[in-house]
Amino acid sequence: MAVDGSIPARSPRDLAPLLAALQANVGRVFLGKPDVIRMAAVALLADGHLLLDDVPGVGKTLLAKALARSLACKFNRIQFTPDLLPADLIGVTIYKAQTGEFTFHPGPVFAEIVLADEINRATPRTQSALLEAMQERQVTVDGTTRPLGPPFLVVATQNPHEFEGTYPLPESQLDRFLLRVKVGYPGREAERAILTQHRAGEPVEKLEPVLQPADVIALQQHVRTVRVDPAIAEYVLDLIGETRKHAELALGASTRAALALYRAVQAYAVTAGRDYAVPDDVKALAEPVLAHRLVTRSWAAGGHPDAGPIVRDVLSKLKVPA
Incomplete structure:
Protein backbone atom coordinates (compact mmCIF):
# COMPACT_ATOMS: atom_id res chain seq x y z
CA MET A 1 0.00 0.00 0.00
CA ALA A 2 1.28 3.46 -0.90
CA VAL A 3 2.15 6.16 1.64
CA ASP A 4 -1.10 8.00 0.87
CA GLY A 5 -3.14 4.85 1.57
CA SER A 6 -3.92 4.09 -2.08
CA ILE A 7 -3.33 0.70 -3.69
CA PRO A 8 -0.52 0.77 -6.29
CA ALA A 9 -1.43 -0.46 -9.76
CA ARG A 10 -0.57 -4.13 -10.31
CA SER A 11 -0.15 -5.80 -13.68
CA PRO A 12 -2.51 -8.67 -14.63
CA ARG A 13 0.56 -10.91 -14.78
CA ASP A 14 1.23 -10.22 -11.09
CA LEU A 15 -2.41 -10.76 -10.09
CA ALA A 16 -3.02 -14.10 -11.83
CA PRO A 17 -0.85 -16.14 -9.40
CA LEU A 18 -2.66 -14.55 -6.45
CA LEU A 19 -6.04 -15.69 -7.72
CA ALA A 20 -4.72 -19.17 -8.49
CA ALA A 21 -3.24 -19.42 -5.01
CA LEU A 22 -6.54 -18.40 -3.42
CA GLN A 23 -8.59 -21.00 -5.27
CA ALA A 24 -5.99 -23.72 -4.68
CA ASN A 25 -5.83 -22.95 -0.96
CA VAL A 26 -9.60 -23.18 -0.54
CA GLY A 27 -9.62 -26.34 -2.66
CA ARG A 28 -7.29 -28.04 -0.18
CA VAL A 29 -10.15 -28.43 2.31
CA PHE A 30 -13.30 -27.86 0.23
CA LEU A 31 -13.01 -30.90 -1.99
CA GLY A 32 -14.73 -31.84 -5.22
CA LYS A 33 -16.40 -28.50 -5.94
CA PRO A 34 -14.06 -26.32 -8.06
CA ASP A 35 -17.01 -24.57 -9.72
CA VAL A 36 -18.39 -23.49 -6.32
CA ILE A 37 -14.95 -22.22 -5.28
CA ARG A 38 -14.77 -20.27 -8.52
CA MET A 39 -18.13 -18.64 -7.81
CA ALA A 40 -16.91 -17.65 -4.35
CA ALA A 41 -13.88 -16.04 -5.99
CA VAL A 42 -16.17 -14.21 -8.42
CA ALA A 43 -18.15 -12.72 -5.53
CA LEU A 44 -14.94 -11.58 -3.84
CA LEU A 45 -13.41 -10.09 -7.00
CA ALA A 46 -16.64 -8.35 -8.01
CA ASP A 47 -16.88 -6.74 -4.55
CA GLY A 48 -20.22 -8.44 -3.95
CA HIS A 49 -21.73 -10.77 -1.37
CA LEU A 50 -22.30 -14.52 -1.56
CA LEU A 51 -25.33 -16.57 -0.48
CA LEU A 52 -24.75 -20.32 -0.10
CA ASP A 53 -28.07 -22.11 -0.26
CA ASP A 54 -28.48 -25.83 0.38
CA VAL A 55 -29.38 -28.48 2.92
CA PRO A 56 -27.33 -28.74 6.14
CA GLY A 57 -24.10 -30.69 6.10
CA VAL A 58 -22.82 -30.13 2.55
CA GLY A 59 -19.98 -27.76 3.50
CA LYS A 60 -21.47 -24.25 3.25
CA THR A 61 -19.85 -23.06 6.47
CA LEU A 62 -16.62 -24.88 5.60
CA LEU A 63 -16.35 -22.98 2.31
CA ALA A 64 -16.92 -19.64 4.03
CA LYS A 65 -14.31 -20.39 6.70
CA ALA A 66 -11.78 -21.66 4.14
CA LEU A 67 -12.19 -18.48 2.09
CA ALA A 68 -11.81 -16.30 5.17
CA ARG A 69 -8.73 -18.14 6.43
CA SER A 70 -7.14 -17.84 2.98
CA LEU A 71 -7.23 -14.05 3.32
CA ALA A 72 -5.22 -12.14 5.92
CA CYS A 73 -8.34 -10.18 6.81
CA LYS A 74 -10.33 -9.74 9.99
CA PHE A 75 -13.00 -12.45 10.10
CA ASN A 76 -16.10 -12.72 12.26
CA ARG A 77 -18.72 -15.45 12.32
CA ILE A 78 -22.28 -14.65 13.36
CA GLN A 79 -24.60 -17.52 14.21
CA PHE A 80 -28.10 -16.32 13.31
CA THR A 81 -30.81 -17.45 15.73
CA PRO A 82 -34.42 -16.32 16.35
CA ASP A 83 -33.37 -14.29 19.42
CA LEU A 84 -30.54 -12.42 17.66
CA LEU A 85 -31.13 -8.64 17.76
CA PRO A 86 -29.95 -5.95 15.30
CA ALA A 87 -27.69 -4.49 18.00
CA ASP A 88 -26.01 -7.88 18.29
CA LEU A 89 -24.86 -7.39 14.69
CA ILE A 90 -23.95 -3.75 14.34
CA GLY A 91 -23.03 -2.82 17.92
CA VAL A 92 -24.32 -0.47 20.61
CA THR A 93 -23.44 2.84 22.24
CA ILE A 94 -22.96 2.51 25.99
CA TYR A 95 -22.88 5.35 28.53
CA LYS A 96 -19.95 5.21 30.96
CA ALA A 97 -20.84 6.90 34.24
CA GLN A 98 -17.20 7.16 35.26
CA THR A 99 -16.28 9.43 32.36
CA GLY A 100 -19.70 10.80 31.46
CA GLU A 101 -19.14 9.79 27.82
CA PHE A 102 -20.85 7.49 25.36
CA THR A 103 -18.66 4.76 23.91
CA PHE A 104 -19.46 2.75 20.80
CA HIS A 105 -18.89 -0.99 21.02
CA PRO A 106 -18.76 -2.35 17.45
CA GLY A 107 -20.62 -5.54 16.62
CA PRO A 108 -19.25 -8.50 14.64
CA VAL A 109 -20.26 -6.92 11.32
CA PHE A 110 -17.15 -4.74 11.72
CA ALA A 111 -14.84 -7.15 9.92
CA GLU A 112 -13.54 -7.55 6.39
CA ILE A 113 -15.01 -11.05 5.99
CA VAL A 114 -18.31 -11.75 7.76
CA LEU A 115 -19.90 -15.20 7.88
CA ALA A 116 -23.65 -14.93 8.47
CA ASP A 117 -24.35 -18.55 9.35
CA GLU A 118 -27.92 -19.79 8.79
CA ILE A 119 -29.07 -16.26 8.05
CA ASN A 120 -32.68 -17.28 7.54
CA ARG A 121 -33.03 -18.53 11.13
CA ALA A 122 -33.09 -14.93 12.38
CA THR A 123 -36.20 -12.77 12.29
CA PRO A 124 -36.76 -10.37 9.36
CA ARG A 125 -35.97 -7.41 11.62
CA THR A 126 -32.50 -8.75 12.32
CA GLN A 127 -31.97 -9.79 8.71
CA SER A 128 -32.74 -6.24 7.58
CA ALA A 129 -30.04 -4.87 9.91
CA LEU A 130 -27.51 -6.11 7.35
CA LEU A 131 -29.06 -4.15 4.47
CA GLU A 132 -27.16 -0.89 4.95
CA ALA A 133 -23.93 -2.73 5.71
CA MET A 134 -24.14 -4.88 2.57
CA GLN A 135 -25.20 -2.16 0.16
CA GLU A 136 -23.54 0.98 1.46
CA ARG A 137 -20.51 -0.60 3.18
CA GLN A 138 -21.33 1.41 6.29
CA VAL A 139 -23.34 1.21 9.52
CA THR A 140 -25.26 4.06 11.16
CA VAL A 141 -25.74 3.90 14.93
CA ASP A 142 -27.20 6.79 16.96
CA GLY A 143 -26.79 9.16 14.04
CA THR A 144 -23.12 8.36 13.45
CA THR A 145 -22.06 6.62 10.26
CA ARG A 146 -19.10 4.24 10.43
CA PRO A 147 -17.50 2.76 7.28
CA LEU A 148 -16.83 -0.94 6.67
CA GLY A 149 -13.86 -2.25 4.72
CA PRO A 150 -12.44 -2.31 2.14
CA PRO A 151 -12.54 -5.13 1.46
CA PHE A 152 -15.93 -6.13 2.86
CA LEU A 153 -17.55 -9.45 2.01
CA VAL A 154 -20.60 -11.09 3.57
CA VAL A 155 -20.83 -14.84 3.04
CA ALA A 156 -24.22 -16.06 4.21
CA THR A 157 -25.44 -19.64 4.49
CA GLN A 158 -29.10 -20.48 4.19
CA ASN A 159 -31.13 -23.62 4.76
CA PRO A 160 -34.07 -24.43 2.47
CA HIS A 161 -37.26 -22.57 3.40
CA GLU A 162 -39.10 -25.80 4.00
CA PHE A 163 -36.94 -26.54 7.04
CA GLU A 164 -38.47 -25.86 10.44
CA GLY A 165 -37.51 -22.60 12.14
CA THR A 166 -36.55 -20.65 9.03
CA TYR A 167 -37.74 -17.24 7.81
CA PRO A 168 -37.70 -16.45 4.08
CA LEU A 169 -35.32 -13.62 3.22
CA PRO A 170 -37.19 -10.56 1.89
CA GLU A 171 -36.65 -9.57 -1.75
CA SER A 172 -34.71 -6.46 -0.72
CA GLN A 173 -32.28 -8.61 1.28
CA LEU A 174 -31.82 -11.19 -1.47
CA ASP A 175 -31.13 -8.39 -3.95
CA ARG A 176 -28.02 -7.43 -1.97
CA PHE A 177 -26.36 -10.78 -2.68
CA LEU A 178 -24.38 -10.77 -5.90
CA LEU A 179 -24.59 -14.56 -6.24
CA ARG A 180 -26.66 -17.36 -4.83
CA VAL A 181 -24.87 -20.67 -5.16
CA LYS A 182 -26.21 -24.16 -4.44
CA VAL A 183 -23.39 -26.26 -3.04
CA GLY A 184 -24.75 -29.76 -3.64
CA TYR A 185 -23.36 -33.11 -2.52
CA PRO A 186 -19.76 -34.02 -3.40
CA GLY A 187 -18.94 -36.90 -5.69
CA ARG A 188 -18.03 -40.29 -4.27
CA GLU A 189 -14.26 -39.83 -4.73
CA ALA A 190 -14.35 -36.41 -3.09
CA GLU A 191 -16.45 -37.72 -0.23
CA ARG A 192 -13.99 -40.57 0.35
CA ALA A 193 -11.17 -38.01 0.48
CA ILE A 194 -13.17 -35.93 2.97
CA LEU A 195 -13.51 -38.92 5.29
CA THR A 196 -9.76 -39.51 5.17
CA GLN A 197 -8.87 -35.85 5.54
CA HIS A 198 -10.92 -35.38 8.71
CA ARG A 199 -9.34 -38.27 10.63
CA ALA A 200 -6.66 -35.98 12.07
CA GLY A 201 -8.98 -33.10 12.96
CA GLU A 202 -10.52 -30.13 11.22
CA PRO A 203 -8.32 -29.35 8.17
CA VAL A 204 -9.66 -25.80 7.70
CA GLU A 205 -8.03 -24.76 10.99
CA LYS A 206 -4.61 -25.45 9.45
CA LEU A 207 -5.06 -23.16 6.44
CA GLU A 208 -2.67 -20.22 6.19
CA PRO A 209 -3.47 -16.89 4.46
CA VAL A 210 -2.28 -16.55 0.86
CA LEU A 211 -3.64 -13.05 0.11
CA GLN A 212 -3.37 -9.75 1.94
CA PRO A 213 -6.18 -7.13 1.97
CA ALA A 214 -4.18 -5.02 -0.52
CA ASP A 215 -4.09 -8.03 -2.89
CA VAL A 216 -7.88 -8.37 -2.73
CA ILE A 217 -8.37 -4.67 -3.46
CA ALA A 218 -5.92 -4.84 -6.37
CA LEU A 219 -7.83 -7.78 -7.85
CA GLN A 220 -11.13 -5.91 -7.45
CA GLN A 221 -9.66 -2.88 -9.22
CA HIS A 222 -8.40 -5.10 -12.04
CA VAL A 223 -11.88 -6.58 -12.52
CA ARG A 224 -13.25 -3.13 -13.33
CA LEU A 239 -31.75 -11.04 -20.78
CA ILE A 240 -32.83 -8.53 -18.13
CA GLY A 241 -35.60 -7.20 -20.35
CA GLU A 242 -37.01 -10.65 -21.11
CA THR A 243 -37.37 -11.45 -17.39
CA ARG A 244 -39.60 -8.38 -17.04
CA LYS A 245 -41.93 -9.67 -19.74
CA HIS A 246 -41.98 -13.37 -18.83
CA ALA A 247 -45.47 -14.72 -18.20
CA GLU A 248 -44.40 -16.78 -15.18
CA LEU A 249 -42.67 -13.92 -13.35
CA ALA A 250 -44.44 -11.45 -11.10
CA LEU A 251 -41.24 -9.44 -10.63
CA GLY A 252 -38.44 -9.29 -13.19
CA ALA A 253 -34.80 -8.33 -12.80
CA SER A 254 -34.01 -4.81 -11.58
CA THR A 255 -31.36 -2.37 -12.79
CA ARG A 256 -29.28 -3.40 -9.77
CA ALA A 257 -29.49 -6.97 -11.07
CA ALA A 258 -28.20 -5.82 -14.46
CA LEU A 259 -25.26 -4.06 -12.80
CA ALA A 260 -24.57 -7.15 -10.69
CA LEU A 261 -24.53 -9.41 -13.74
CA TYR A 262 -22.24 -7.02 -15.62
CA ARG A 263 -19.73 -6.87 -12.77
CA ALA A 264 -19.92 -10.63 -12.15
CA VAL A 265 -19.22 -11.28 -15.84
CA GLN A 266 -16.07 -9.14 -15.57
CA ALA A 267 -14.92 -11.10 -12.50
CA TYR A 268 -15.70 -14.45 -14.14
CA ALA A 269 -13.51 -13.47 -17.10
CA VAL A 270 -10.62 -12.76 -14.71
CA THR A 271 -11.00 -16.23 -13.13
CA ALA A 272 -10.66 -17.63 -16.66
CA GLY A 273 -7.42 -15.67 -17.19
CA ARG A 274 -8.95 -13.21 -19.67
CA ASP A 275 -9.16 -9.42 -19.72
CA TYR A 276 -12.30 -9.49 -21.86
CA ALA A 277 -15.77 -11.03 -21.45
CA VAL A 278 -17.41 -13.59 -23.75
CA PRO A 279 -21.07 -14.67 -24.09
CA ASP A 280 -20.40 -17.90 -22.19
CA ASP A 281 -19.57 -15.80 -19.11
CA VAL A 282 -23.11 -14.39 -19.21
CA LYS A 283 -24.58 -17.89 -19.62
CA ALA A 284 -22.58 -19.25 -16.68
CA LEU A 285 -23.64 -16.43 -14.34
CA ALA A 286 -27.22 -15.70 -15.38
CA GLU A 287 -28.81 -18.18 -12.98
CA PRO A 288 -26.64 -17.59 -9.86
CA VAL A 289 -26.95 -13.81 -10.29
CA LEU A 290 -30.62 -13.51 -11.30
CA ALA A 291 -32.65 -16.48 -10.03
CA HIS A 292 -32.81 -15.38 -6.39
CA ARG A 293 -33.86 -11.85 -7.40
CA LEU A 294 -36.89 -12.93 -9.41
CA VAL A 295 -40.38 -13.47 -7.97
CA THR A 296 -42.45 -16.11 -9.72
CA ARG A 297 -46.21 -15.88 -9.82
CA SER A 298 -46.38 -19.16 -7.87
CA TRP A 299 -44.16 -17.64 -5.17
CA ALA A 300 -46.41 -14.58 -4.98
CA ALA A 301 -49.35 -16.94 -4.45
CA GLY A 302 -47.63 -18.67 -1.53
CA GLY A 303 -45.54 -21.31 -3.27
CA HIS A 304 -41.75 -21.69 -3.33
CA PRO A 305 -40.64 -22.66 -6.84
CA ASP A 306 -37.13 -21.84 -7.95
CA ALA A 307 -36.79 -19.25 -10.73
CA GLY A 308 -33.70 -21.01 -12.09
CA PRO A 309 -35.57 -22.92 -14.81
CA ILE A 310 -37.15 -19.66 -15.99
CA VAL A 311 -33.72 -18.03 -16.34
CA ARG A 312 -32.49 -21.03 -18.33
CA ASP A 313 -35.59 -20.88 -20.53
CA VAL A 314 -35.04 -17.18 -21.27
CA LEU A 315 -31.37 -17.81 -22.08
CA SER A 316 -32.23 -20.61 -24.50
CA LYS A 317 -34.42 -18.25 -26.55
CA LEU A 318 -31.99 -15.33 -26.74
CA LYS A 319 -29.77 -14.75 -29.74
CA VAL A 320 -26.14 -15.15 -28.70
CA PRO A 321 -23.85 -12.38 -29.96
CA ALA A 322 -21.12 -13.45 -32.35
Whole structure:
Protein backbone atom coordinates (compact mmCIF):
# COMPACT_ATOMS: atom_id res chain seq x y z
CA MET A 1 0.00 0.00 0.00
CA ALA A 2 1.28 3.46 -0.90
CA VAL A 3 2.15 6.16 1.64
CA ASP A 4 -1.10 8.00 0.87
CA GLY A 5 -3.14 4.85 1.57
CA SER A 6 -3.92 4.09 -2.08
CA ILE A 7 -3.33 0.70 -3.69
CA PRO A 8 -0.52 0.77 -6.29
CA ALA A 9 -1.43 -0.46 -9.76
CA ARG A 10 -0.57 -4.13 -10.31
CA SER A 11 -0.15 -5.80 -13.68
CA PRO A 12 -2.51 -8.67 -14.63
CA ARG A 13 0.56 -10.91 -14.78
CA ASP A 14 1.23 -10.22 -11.09
CA LEU A 15 -2.41 -10.76 -10.09
CA ALA A 16 -3.02 -14.10 -11.83
CA PRO A 17 -0.85 -16.14 -9.40
CA LEU A 18 -2.66 -14.55 -6.45
CA LEU A 19 -6.04 -15.69 -7.72
CA ALA A 20 -4.72 -19.17 -8.49
CA ALA A 21 -3.24 -19.42 -5.01
CA LEU A 22 -6.54 -18.40 -3.42
CA GLN A 23 -8.59 -21.00 -5.27
CA ALA A 24 -5.99 -23.72 -4.68
CA ASN A 25 -5.83 -22.95 -0.96
CA VAL A 26 -9.60 -23.18 -0.54
CA GLY A 27 -9.62 -26.34 -2.66
CA ARG A 28 -7.29 -28.04 -0.18
CA VAL A 29 -10.15 -28.43 2.31
CA PHE A 30 -13.30 -27.86 0.23
CA LEU A 31 -13.01 -30.90 -1.99
CA GLY A 32 -14.73 -31.84 -5.22
CA LYS A 33 -16.40 -28.50 -5.94
CA PRO A 34 -14.06 -26.32 -8.06
CA ASP A 35 -17.01 -24.57 -9.72
CA VAL A 36 -18.39 -23.49 -6.32
CA ILE A 37 -14.95 -22.22 -5.28
CA ARG A 38 -14.77 -20.27 -8.52
CA MET A 39 -18.13 -18.64 -7.81
CA ALA A 40 -16.91 -17.65 -4.35
CA ALA A 41 -13.88 -16.04 -5.99
CA VAL A 42 -16.17 -14.21 -8.42
CA ALA A 43 -18.15 -12.72 -5.53
CA LEU A 44 -14.94 -11.58 -3.84
CA LEU A 45 -13.41 -10.09 -7.00
CA ALA A 46 -16.64 -8.35 -8.01
CA ASP A 47 -16.88 -6.74 -4.55
CA GLY A 48 -20.22 -8.44 -3.95
CA HIS A 49 -21.73 -10.77 -1.37
CA LEU A 50 -22.30 -14.52 -1.56
CA LEU A 51 -25.33 -16.57 -0.48
CA LEU A 52 -24.75 -20.32 -0.10
CA ASP A 53 -28.07 -22.11 -0.26
CA ASP A 54 -28.48 -25.83 0.38
CA VAL A 55 -29.38 -28.48 2.92
CA PRO A 56 -27.33 -28.74 6.14
CA GLY A 57 -24.10 -30.69 6.10
CA VAL A 58 -22.82 -30.13 2.55
CA GLY A 59 -19.98 -27.76 3.50
CA LYS A 60 -21.47 -24.25 3.25
CA THR A 61 -19.85 -23.06 6.47
CA LEU A 62 -16.62 -24.88 5.60
CA LEU A 63 -16.35 -22.98 2.31
CA ALA A 64 -16.92 -19.64 4.03
CA LYS A 65 -14.31 -20.39 6.70
CA ALA A 66 -11.78 -21.66 4.14
CA LEU A 67 -12.19 -18.48 2.09
CA ALA A 68 -11.81 -16.30 5.17
CA ARG A 69 -8.73 -18.14 6.43
CA SER A 70 -7.14 -17.84 2.98
CA LEU A 71 -7.23 -14.05 3.32
CA ALA A 72 -5.22 -12.14 5.92
CA CYS A 73 -8.34 -10.18 6.81
CA LYS A 74 -10.33 -9.74 9.99
CA PHE A 75 -13.00 -12.45 10.10
CA ASN A 76 -16.10 -12.72 12.26
CA ARG A 77 -18.72 -15.45 12.32
CA ILE A 78 -22.28 -14.65 13.36
CA GLN A 79 -24.60 -17.52 14.21
CA PHE A 80 -28.10 -16.32 13.31
CA THR A 81 -30.81 -17.45 15.73
CA PRO A 82 -34.42 -16.32 16.35
CA ASP A 83 -33.37 -14.29 19.42
CA LEU A 84 -30.54 -12.42 17.66
CA LEU A 85 -31.13 -8.64 17.76
CA PRO A 86 -29.95 -5.95 15.30
CA ALA A 87 -27.69 -4.49 18.00
CA ASP A 88 -26.01 -7.88 18.29
CA LEU A 89 -24.86 -7.39 14.69
CA ILE A 90 -23.95 -3.75 14.34
CA GLY A 91 -23.03 -2.82 17.92
CA VAL A 92 -24.32 -0.47 20.61
CA THR A 93 -23.44 2.84 22.24
CA ILE A 94 -22.96 2.51 25.99
CA TYR A 95 -22.88 5.35 28.53
CA LYS A 96 -19.95 5.21 30.96
CA ALA A 97 -20.84 6.90 34.24
CA GLN A 98 -17.20 7.16 35.26
CA THR A 99 -16.28 9.43 32.36
CA GLY A 100 -19.70 10.80 31.46
CA GLU A 101 -19.14 9.79 27.82
CA PHE A 102 -20.85 7.49 25.36
CA THR A 103 -18.66 4.76 23.91
CA PHE A 104 -19.46 2.75 20.80
CA HIS A 105 -18.89 -0.99 21.02
CA PRO A 106 -18.76 -2.35 17.45
CA GLY A 107 -20.62 -5.54 16.62
CA PRO A 108 -19.25 -8.50 14.64
CA VAL A 109 -20.26 -6.92 11.32
CA PHE A 110 -17.15 -4.74 11.72
CA ALA A 111 -14.84 -7.15 9.92
CA GLU A 112 -13.54 -7.55 6.39
CA ILE A 113 -15.01 -11.05 5.99
CA VAL A 114 -18.31 -11.75 7.76
CA LEU A 115 -19.90 -15.20 7.88
CA ALA A 116 -23.65 -14.93 8.47
CA ASP A 117 -24.35 -18.55 9.35
CA GLU A 118 -27.92 -19.79 8.79
CA ILE A 119 -29.07 -16.26 8.05
CA ASN A 120 -32.68 -17.28 7.54
CA ARG A 121 -33.03 -18.53 11.13
CA ALA A 122 -33.09 -14.93 12.38
CA THR A 123 -36.20 -12.77 12.29
CA PRO A 124 -36.76 -10.37 9.36
CA ARG A 125 -35.97 -7.41 11.62
CA THR A 126 -32.50 -8.75 12.32
CA GLN A 127 -31.97 -9.79 8.71
CA SER A 128 -32.74 -6.24 7.58
CA ALA A 129 -30.04 -4.87 9.91
CA LEU A 130 -27.51 -6.11 7.35
CA LEU A 131 -29.06 -4.15 4.47
CA GLU A 132 -27.16 -0.89 4.95
CA ALA A 133 -23.93 -2.73 5.71
CA MET A 134 -24.14 -4.88 2.57
CA GLN A 135 -25.20 -2.16 0.16
CA GLU A 136 -23.54 0.98 1.46
CA ARG A 137 -20.51 -0.60 3.18
CA GLN A 138 -21.33 1.41 6.29
CA VAL A 139 -23.34 1.21 9.52
CA THR A 140 -25.26 4.06 11.16
CA VAL A 141 -25.74 3.90 14.93
CA ASP A 142 -27.20 6.79 16.96
CA GLY A 143 -26.79 9.16 14.04
CA THR A 144 -23.12 8.36 13.45
CA THR A 145 -22.06 6.62 10.26
CA ARG A 146 -19.10 4.24 10.43
CA PRO A 147 -17.50 2.76 7.28
CA LEU A 148 -16.83 -0.94 6.67
CA GLY A 149 -13.86 -2.25 4.72
CA PRO A 150 -12.44 -2.31 2.14
CA PRO A 151 -12.54 -5.13 1.46
CA PHE A 152 -15.93 -6.13 2.86
CA LEU A 153 -17.55 -9.45 2.01
CA VAL A 154 -20.60 -11.09 3.57
CA VAL A 155 -20.83 -14.84 3.04
CA ALA A 156 -24.22 -16.06 4.21
CA THR A 157 -25.44 -19.64 4.49
CA GLN A 158 -29.10 -20.48 4.19
CA ASN A 159 -31.13 -23.62 4.76
CA PRO A 160 -34.07 -24.43 2.47
CA HIS A 161 -37.26 -22.57 3.40
CA GLU A 162 -39.10 -25.80 4.00
CA PHE A 163 -36.94 -26.54 7.04
CA GLU A 164 -38.47 -25.86 10.44
CA GLY A 165 -37.51 -22.60 12.14
CA THR A 166 -36.55 -20.65 9.03
CA TYR A 167 -37.74 -17.24 7.81
CA PRO A 168 -37.70 -16.45 4.08
CA LEU A 169 -35.32 -13.62 3.22
CA PRO A 170 -37.19 -10.56 1.89
CA GLU A 171 -36.65 -9.57 -1.75
CA SER A 172 -34.71 -6.46 -0.72
CA GLN A 173 -32.28 -8.61 1.28
CA LEU A 174 -31.82 -11.19 -1.47
CA ASP A 175 -31.13 -8.39 -3.95
CA ARG A 176 -28.02 -7.43 -1.97
CA PHE A 177 -26.36 -10.78 -2.68
CA LEU A 178 -24.38 -10.77 -5.90
CA LEU A 179 -24.59 -14.56 -6.24
CA ARG A 180 -26.66 -17.36 -4.83
CA VAL A 181 -24.87 -20.67 -5.16
CA LYS A 182 -26.21 -24.16 -4.44
CA VAL A 183 -23.39 -26.26 -3.04
CA GLY A 184 -24.75 -29.76 -3.64
CA TYR A 185 -23.36 -33.11 -2.52
CA PRO A 186 -19.76 -34.02 -3.40
CA GLY A 187 -18.94 -36.90 -5.69
CA ARG A 188 -18.03 -40.29 -4.27
CA GLU A 189 -14.26 -39.83 -4.73
CA ALA A 190 -14.35 -36.41 -3.09
CA GLU A 191 -16.45 -37.72 -0.23
CA ARG A 192 -13.99 -40.57 0.35
CA ALA A 193 -11.17 -38.01 0.48
CA ILE A 194 -13.17 -35.93 2.97
CA LEU A 195 -13.51 -38.92 5.29
CA THR A 196 -9.76 -39.51 5.17
CA GLN A 197 -8.87 -35.85 5.54
CA HIS A 198 -10.92 -35.38 8.71
CA ARG A 199 -9.34 -38.27 10.63
CA ALA A 200 -6.66 -35.98 12.07
CA GLY A 201 -8.98 -33.10 12.96
CA GLU A 202 -10.52 -30.13 11.22
CA PRO A 203 -8.32 -29.35 8.17
CA VAL A 204 -9.66 -25.80 7.70
CA GLU A 205 -8.03 -24.76 10.99
CA LYS A 206 -4.61 -25.45 9.45
CA LEU A 207 -5.06 -23.16 6.44
CA GLU A 208 -2.67 -20.22 6.19
CA PRO A 209 -3.47 -16.89 4.46
CA VAL A 210 -2.28 -16.55 0.86
CA LEU A 211 -3.64 -13.05 0.11
CA GLN A 212 -3.37 -9.75 1.94
CA PRO A 213 -6.18 -7.13 1.97
CA ALA A 214 -4.18 -5.02 -0.52
CA ASP A 215 -4.09 -8.03 -2.89
CA VAL A 216 -7.88 -8.37 -2.73
CA ILE A 217 -8.37 -4.67 -3.46
CA ALA A 218 -5.92 -4.84 -6.37
CA LEU A 219 -7.83 -7.78 -7.85
CA GLN A 220 -11.13 -5.91 -7.45
CA GLN A 221 -9.66 -2.88 -9.22
CA HIS A 222 -8.40 -5.10 -12.04
CA VAL A 223 -11.88 -6.58 -12.52
CA ARG A 224 -13.25 -3.13 -13.33
CA THR A 225 -10.84 -2.85 -16.26
CA VAL A 226 -12.07 -6.04 -17.98
CA ARG A 227 -13.43 -5.19 -21.42
CA VAL A 228 -17.09 -5.95 -22.10
CA ASP A 229 -17.95 -5.62 -25.78
CA PRO A 230 -21.08 -3.54 -26.51
CA ALA A 231 -22.69 -6.62 -28.06
CA ILE A 232 -22.28 -8.53 -24.80
CA ALA A 233 -23.67 -5.58 -22.83
CA GLU A 234 -26.72 -5.68 -25.13
CA TYR A 235 -26.95 -9.43 -24.50
CA VAL A 236 -27.11 -8.72 -20.76
CA LEU A 237 -29.81 -6.08 -21.29
CA ASP A 238 -31.82 -8.43 -23.52
CA LEU A 239 -31.75 -11.04 -20.78
CA ILE A 240 -32.83 -8.53 -18.13
CA GLY A 241 -35.60 -7.20 -20.35
CA GLU A 242 -37.01 -10.65 -21.11
CA THR A 243 -37.37 -11.45 -17.39
CA ARG A 244 -39.60 -8.38 -17.04
CA LYS A 245 -41.93 -9.67 -19.74
CA HIS A 246 -41.98 -13.37 -18.83
CA ALA A 247 -45.47 -14.72 -18.20
CA GLU A 248 -44.40 -16.78 -15.18
CA LEU A 249 -42.67 -13.92 -13.35
CA ALA A 250 -44.44 -11.45 -11.10
CA LEU A 251 -41.24 -9.44 -10.63
CA GLY A 252 -38.44 -9.29 -13.19
CA ALA A 253 -34.80 -8.33 -12.80
CA SER A 254 -34.01 -4.81 -11.58
CA THR A 255 -31.36 -2.37 -12.79
CA ARG A 256 -29.28 -3.40 -9.77
CA ALA A 257 -29.49 -6.97 -11.07
CA ALA A 258 -28.20 -5.82 -14.46
CA LEU A 259 -25.26 -4.06 -12.80
CA ALA A 260 -24.57 -7.15 -10.69
CA LEU A 261 -24.53 -9.41 -13.74
CA TYR A 262 -22.24 -7.02 -15.62
CA ARG A 263 -19.73 -6.87 -12.77
CA ALA A 264 -19.92 -10.63 -12.15
CA VAL A 265 -19.22 -11.28 -15.84
CA GLN A 266 -16.07 -9.14 -15.57
CA ALA A 267 -14.92 -11.10 -12.50
CA TYR A 268 -15.70 -14.45 -14.14
CA ALA A 269 -13.51 -13.47 -17.10
CA VAL A 270 -10.62 -12.76 -14.71
CA THR A 271 -11.00 -16.23 -13.13
CA ALA A 272 -10.66 -17.63 -16.66
CA GLY A 273 -7.42 -15.67 -17.19
CA ARG A 274 -8.95 -13.21 -19.67
CA ASP A 275 -9.16 -9.42 -19.72
CA TYR A 276 -12.30 -9.49 -21.86
CA ALA A 277 -15.77 -11.03 -21.45
CA VAL A 278 -17.41 -13.59 -23.75
CA PRO A 279 -21.07 -14.67 -24.09
CA ASP A 280 -20.40 -17.90 -22.19
CA ASP A 281 -19.57 -15.80 -19.11
CA VAL A 282 -23.11 -14.39 -19.21
CA LYS A 283 -24.58 -17.89 -19.62
CA ALA A 284 -22.58 -19.25 -16.68
CA LEU A 285 -23.64 -16.43 -14.34
CA ALA A 286 -27.22 -15.70 -15.38
CA GLU A 287 -28.81 -18.18 -12.98
CA PRO A 288 -26.64 -17.59 -9.86
CA VAL A 289 -26.95 -13.81 -10.29
CA LEU A 290 -30.62 -13.51 -11.30
CA ALA A 291 -32.65 -16.48 -10.03
CA HIS A 292 -32.81 -15.38 -6.39
CA ARG A 293 -33.86 -11.85 -7.40
CA LEU A 294 -36.89 -12.93 -9.41
CA VAL A 295 -40.38 -13.47 -7.97
CA THR A 296 -42.45 -16.11 -9.72
CA ARG A 297 -46.21 -15.88 -9.82
CA SER A 298 -46.38 -19.16 -7.87
CA TRP A 299 -44.16 -17.64 -5.17
CA ALA A 300 -46.41 -14.58 -4.98
CA ALA A 301 -49.35 -16.94 -4.45
CA GLY A 302 -47.63 -18.67 -1.53
CA GLY A 303 -45.54 -21.31 -3.27
CA HIS A 304 -41.75 -21.69 -3.33
CA PRO A 305 -40.64 -22.66 -6.84
CA ASP A 306 -37.13 -21.84 -7.95
CA ALA A 307 -36.79 -19.25 -10.73
CA GLY A 308 -33.70 -21.01 -12.09
CA PRO A 309 -35.57 -22.92 -14.81
CA ILE A 310 -37.15 -19.66 -15.99
CA VAL A 311 -33.72 -18.03 -16.34
CA ARG A 312 -32.49 -21.03 -18.33
CA ASP A 313 -35.59 -20.88 -20.53
CA VAL A 314 -35.04 -17.18 -21.27
CA LEU A 315 -31.37 -17.81 -22.08
CA SER A 316 -32.23 -20.61 -24.50
CA LYS A 317 -34.42 -18.25 -26.55
CA LEU A 318 -31.99 -15.33 -26.74
CA LYS A 319 -29.77 -14.75 -29.74
CA VAL A 320 -26.14 -15.15 -28.70
CA PRO A 321 -23.85 -12.38 -29.96
CA ALA A 322 -21.12 -13.45 -32.35
